[in-house]
Amino acid sequence: MEVTITINGEEQKHDVEARTLLVHYIREHAGLTGTNIGCDTSSCGACSVHLNGEAVKSCTLLAAQADGQEVRTIEGMAAADGTLHPMQQAFMENHGLQCGYCTPGMVMAATSLLDENANPTEEEVRLGLEGNLCRCTGYHNIVKSVLAAASA
Amino acid sequence: MTITEDPATGNNALGNNVLGTRLLRKEDPALLTGEAVFANDMKVPGALYMAVLRSPYAHATIGSIDTSAALALDGVHAVYTGADLRDTWASPMPCAWPVTDDMKNPAHYPLAVDKAVYVGDGVACVLAETDAIAHDALELIDVEYEPLEAITDLEDALSDRVVIHDELGTNASYTWPLVIEENEGDCEAAMQNSAYVVKERYVQQRLIPMAMEPRAVVAQPEPFGGNMTLYSSTQVPHILKVMTALTLGIPEQQMRVVCPAVGGGFGSKLNVYAEELLCVGLARKVGKPVRWNEERSENAQATIHGRAQIQDIELAADENGKLTGLRVRLIGDMGGYLQLVAPGVPLLGAFLYAGVYELPKAFDFSCTSVFTNMTPTDAYRGAGRPEATYAIEHAMDALARKMGIDPLELRRRNFIPTVKYPYEAYTGLVYDSGDHDKAATVAEGLLDYAGLRARQAEQNVPGARKRLGIGVSTYFEMCGLAPSRVLASLNYSAGGWESATVRVLPTSKIQVVTGTSPHGQGHETSWSMIAAEKFGVDPADVDVLHSDTAIAPLGLDTYGSRSLPVGGVAVGMACDKVIDKAKQIAAHQMEANPDDLEFSGGVFRVAGQPDKEMPLAAVAFEAFTAHDLPDGLEPNLEEQVTYDPPNFSWPFGTHMCAVEIDTETGRTEVLQYVAVDDCGVQVNPLIVEGQVHGGVVQGLAQALWEEARYDDDGNLQSSTLAEYLVPAASDVPNITTGESVTPSPTNPLGVKGVGEAGTIGAAPCVMNAVVDALSGLGVTDIQMPATPLKVWQAIEDARS
Ligand code: FES
Ligand code: FES
Numbered sequence: 001m002e003v004t005i006t007i008n009g010e011e012q013k014h015d016v017e018a019r020t021l022l023v024h025y026i027r028e029h030a031g032l033t034g035t036n037i038g039c040d041t042s043s044c045g046a047c048s049v050h051l052n053g054e055a056v057k058s059c060t061l062l063a064a065q066a067d068g069q070e071v072r073t074i075e076g077m078a079a080a081d082g083t084l085h086p087m088q089q090a091f092m093e094n095h096g097l098q099c100g101y102c103t104p105g106m107v108m109a110a111t112s113l114l115d116e117n118a119n120p121t122e123e124e125v126r127l128g129l130e131g132n133l134c135r136c137t138g139y140h141n142i143v144k145s146v147l148a149a150a151s152a
Numbered sequence: 153m154t155i156t157e158d159p160a161t162g163n164n165a166l167g168n169n170v171l172g173t174r175l176l177r178k179e180d181p182a183l184l185t186g187e188a189v190f191a192n193d194m195k196v197p198g199a200l201y202m203a204v205l206r207s208p209y210a211h212a213t214i215g216s217i218d219t220s221a222a223l224a225l226d227g228v229h230a231v232y233t234g235a236d237l238r239d240t241w242a243s244p245m246p247c248a249w250p251v252t253d254d255m256k257n258p259a260h261y262p263l264a265v266d267k268a269v270y271v272g273d274g275v276a277c278v279l280a281e282t283d284a285i286a287h288d289a290l291e292l293i294d295v296e297y298e299p300l301e302a303i304t305d306l307e308d309a310l311s312d313r314v315v316i317h318d319e320l321g322t323n324a325s326y327t328w329p330l331v332i333e334e335n336e337g338d339c340e341a342a343m344q345n346s347a348y349v350v351k352e353r354y355v356q357q358r359l360i361p362m363a364m365e366p367r368a369v370v371a372q373p374e375p376f377g378g379n380m381t382l383y384s385s386t387q388v389p390h391i392l393k394v395m396t397a398l399t400l401g402i403p404e405q406q407m408r409v410v411c412p413a414v415g416g417g418f419g420s421k422l423n424v425y426a427e428e429l430l431c432v433g434l435a436r437k438v439g440k441p442v443r444w445n446e447e448r449s450e451n452a453q454a455t456i457h458g459r460a461q462i463q464d465i466e467l468a469a470d471e472n473g474k475l476t477g478l479r480v481r482l483i484g485d486m487g488g489y490l491q492l493v494a495p496g497v498p499l500l501g502a503f504l505y506a507g508v509y510e511l512p513k514a515f516d517f518s519c520t521s522v523f524t525n526m527t528p529t530d531a532y533r534g535a536g537r538p539e540a541t542y543a544i545e546h547a548m549d550a551l552a553r554k555m556g557i558d559p560l561e562l563r564r565r566n567f568i569p570t571v572k573y574p575y576e577a578y579t580g581l582v583y584d585s586g587d588h589d590k591a592a593t594v595a596e597g598l599l600d601y602a603g604l605r606a607r608q609a610e611q612n613v614p615g616a617r618k619r620l621g622i623g624v625s626t627y628f629e630m631c632g633l634a635p636s637r638v639l640a641s642l643n644y645s646a647g648g649w650e651s652a653t654v655r656v657l658p659t660s661k662i663q664v665v666t667g668t669s670p671h672g673q674g675h676e677t678s679w680s681m682i683a684a685e686k687f688g689v690d691p692a693d694v695d696v697l698h699s700d701t702a703i704a705p706l707g708l709d710t711y712g713s714r715s716l717p718v719g720g721v722a723v724g725m726a727c728d729k730v731i732d733k734a735k736q737i738a739a740h741q742m743e744a745n746p747d748d749l750e751f752s753g754g755v756f757r758v759a760g761q762p763d764k765e766m767p768l769a770a771v772a773f774e775a776f777t778a779h780d781l782p783d784g785l786e787p788n789l790e791e792q793v794t795y796d797p798p799n800f801s802w803p804f805g806t807h808m809c810a811v812e813i814d815t816e817t818g819r820t821e822v823l824q825y826v827a828v829d830d831c832g833v834q835v836n837p838l839i840v841e842g843q844v845h846g847g848v849v850q851g852l853a854q855a856l857w858e859e860a861r862y863d864d865d866g867n868l869q870s871s872t873l874a875e876y877l878v879p880a881a882s883d884v885p886n887i888t889t890g891e892s893v894t895p896s897p898t899n900p901l902g903v904k905g906v907g908e909a910g911t912i913g914a915a916p917c918v919m920n921a922v923v924d925a926l927s928g929l930g931v932t933d934i935q936m937p938a939t940p941l942k943v944w945q946a947i948e949d950a951r952s
Binding site (some may be wrong): 027031034037073075088091092097104127129130131132133134137 | 176177179180181182183184185186188189190192193195284362363365366413414415416418445447448449488671672673674773837838841842843845846847848849850872873874878880881882885886887910
């Protein structure tokens with residue numbers, strides 16, 4: 001079936017199997033491999049992207065469910081001239097990443113978190129990121145990054 | 153922070169004073185924008201996808217396998233069973249650590265042939281046009297299994313009631329003792345004659361490393377000449393290259409291993425895996441690229457597990473609490489087969505059982521390793537050292553309780569005094585440096601130990617619902633694996649050196665080639681800092697090349713916190729060697745004696761002649777044009793160093809925490825966590841802290857949540873992230889790190905390594921706090937993980 005999704009402002013049209021997940025559409029058909037896959041149970045959040053401005057786990061949706069809609073991935077966060085998004089900058093400045101595998105998902109979830117609550121407490125940040133696992137950082141610097149981005 | 157004067161060059165090349173600063177990581181922009189390439193991101197046209205059929209039985213003989221239906225599926229290219237591939241392997245998969253001459257090691261092939269020995273053992277594989285088709289095809293393969301009784305209990309396995317590998321005749325793989333011969337019997341005497349003896353059994357539950365990136369493999373035959381490139385999410389590209397060549401009978405010079413970005417390892421990617429060999433073997437067979445990506449539930453079954461030991465420990469002390477003897481009997485669970493370094497893991501712990509304490513040579517250790525019908529185990533963050541530290545630190549608390557004294561006080565009475573360093577330990581190894589009282593005092597202050605004890609006395613009254621517990625642990629880590637001769641004495645089949653090549657390019661930009669292979673540790677940043685400091689240039693002008701055996705052909709990779717104290721030190725030494733050569737060129741150009749030259753801030757100067765100077769850039773260009781070099785000197789500024797350290801490096805530290813336990817629900821909340829990890833000189837404190845945070849949370853997770861659970865039939869009950877409790881941000885506390893820097897005298901940088909420190913300190917710290925909270929209720933024994941149910945049950949049992 002043909003699925004049309006606007007990803008990072010660019011319309012993508014691909015013929016895919018009906019069972020194709022959004023994450024596979026993004027990675028394999030649109031060729032944007034910044035979005036990572038960490039699990040098969042929708043538990044890790046590595047695949048988080050924005051769908052119409054809100055963070056979703058792209059492994060829990062079929063590509064067909066996003067037909068005709070807007071998706072933003074990690075590749076669409078920095079400005080065209082390469083300037084990092086404030087959240088990316090905050091992760092960089094606060095050493096909020098180590099291996100970087102969870103990072104695209106974290107950045108997407110964290111920006112969406114701040115969209116809903118511009119001034120979260122530490123507690124709210126920790127709860128808000130509950131669906132995104134990181135095995136490297138112990139979260140300390142991720143939380144710090146998000147709080148820094150909020151006050152930036 | 154500075155580096156010490158280097159005797160080889162007479163330099164104290166302080167350049168930009170970049171060492172010791174919190175420089176932001178150069179790895180980050182690519183990782184933050186999705187530009188970084190992980191193995192699974194490789195775009196390889198025309199590749200076939202591999203999927204592996206895994207045994208649903210923990211122990212079963214394999215009868216006939218019908219692959220016809222799978223083969224008939226549209227898009228399926230081939231289906232292979234273990235028997236089909238028998239001729240593909242020049243030898244079984246490697247185990248590089250035959251710890252004893254009589255170690256039993258069953259032949260281990262990428263696909264099982266006659267018998268599956270754990271759930272997840274591969275029995276057949278499919279090549280298809282897409283990943284989805286390959287997985288569809290798996291469902292159509294019909295295997296005749298005859299299930300056998302599964303063995304999942306270590307002691308039951310040792311009884312040989314059911315033997316897993318018939319050809320071995322036993323499930324015991326080896327027994328390895330460490331008893332200092334001339335002191336034989338002293339340990340028994342200590343147990344008989346000491347004022348206090350505690351005797352405990354601790355279970356190191358099986359853990360699943362669960363790096364966020366599942367493994368991924370792409371094998372690509374090059375179009376001409378029979379060469380093969382293997383992209384893999386591995387920690388050990390160099391080891392993998394050698395082992396792939398040997399296992400498949402490929403001339404080593406035709407194998408290239410590349411691991412671009414790697415999404416965490418923690419030891420789980422320190423291995424040579426069936427899927428890597430299958431992809432390469434099949435790519436050769438079919439002449440096309442073959443790729444495989446692991447699913448999370450597959451990762452739980454087919455990637456190594458960690459820990460999995462039963463520890464029986466006896467600790468004796470005199471009436472003042474001074475330790476008099478230590479006996480340890482260990483059973484290590486190897487799982488179904490011996491993986492790459494698995495047999496050596498318990499041995500690494502053997503050297504650290506006495507922790508940071510002065511122990512007379514009344515030490516008696518032995519470990520027996522055993523096969524079971526579970527996923528093979530191997531090195532997981534700390535590898536043997538967290539296990540050993542847990543045992544001694546938990547036993548120290550038991551001893552303090554028995555004596556009725558404060559656990560911190562008991563530790564202080566036994567610390568190896570700083571004046572005794574370098575200290576020859578009971579094992580014969582020499583600890584390079586330590587200041588345990590300092591680390592403990594810093595931690596004590598950060599936690600407000602005295603204040604918390606007072607609060608605890610007020611809070612933990614009979615009937616209180618929430619009880620406060622304070623945990624202390626101290627540790628030593630033997631890291632930077634390291635001296636090749638010592639590794640030889642332990643039968644390890646590789647060296648412990650590391651290689652570095654440093655070149656100053658004609659434009660004076662610098663390339664560092666390292667044999668270490670990072671997966672989140674920030675080597676590009678740290679190695680750039682070392683070179684920048686040495687050459688007096690901006691770290692941005694240094695590029696670090698790694699993790700591609702065609703670009704960095706020599707190396708022993710990244711594990712065991714060896715990268716900085718071995719690989720980073722090699723980088724520093726290679727820089728010195730280049731500077732030495734550059735100095736000869738500069739001296740020649742300025743018509744001076746090389747011995748009269750000083751090098752700092754990137755400029756060579758003739759001592760006492762302020763007008764005579766030559767910047768590195770000019771020297772680099774001279775070296776490149778080679779128009780006017782000293783007689784006999786080779787053009788270009790490039791030097792290689794292979795560094796084999798004279799000793800391990802010995803990080804140490806003290807962790808303390810406060811927990812609160814809800815006695816009605818059994819839930820433990822970590823209120824405060826303090827980590828003082830002394831890893832010697834810190835190249836980049838930002839990175840050091842990050843490593844500590846991550847390590848602490850992995851240790852804390854072992855204490856409270858994580859466990860690979862098997863049922864009696866050998867089925868893994870926790871194979872997804874929904875069942876295996878990797879902590880989330882809301883589960884863990886903020887971590888306070890404290891300053892303690894005791895430079896290592898072993899290497900010229902004074903560094904020690906820190907990747908595993910946090911994990912080593914954390915599990916005993918948290919468990920000591922849990923028991924401390926409940927000991928007033930009569931609870932003295934809770935095994936990890938201290939889940940709410942287990943804690944609640946322990947409280948109930950103590951009440952009745
Ligand atoms: S890959 Fe989507 S939640 Fe894990
Ligand atoms: S940085 Fe490695 S998983 Fe988060």
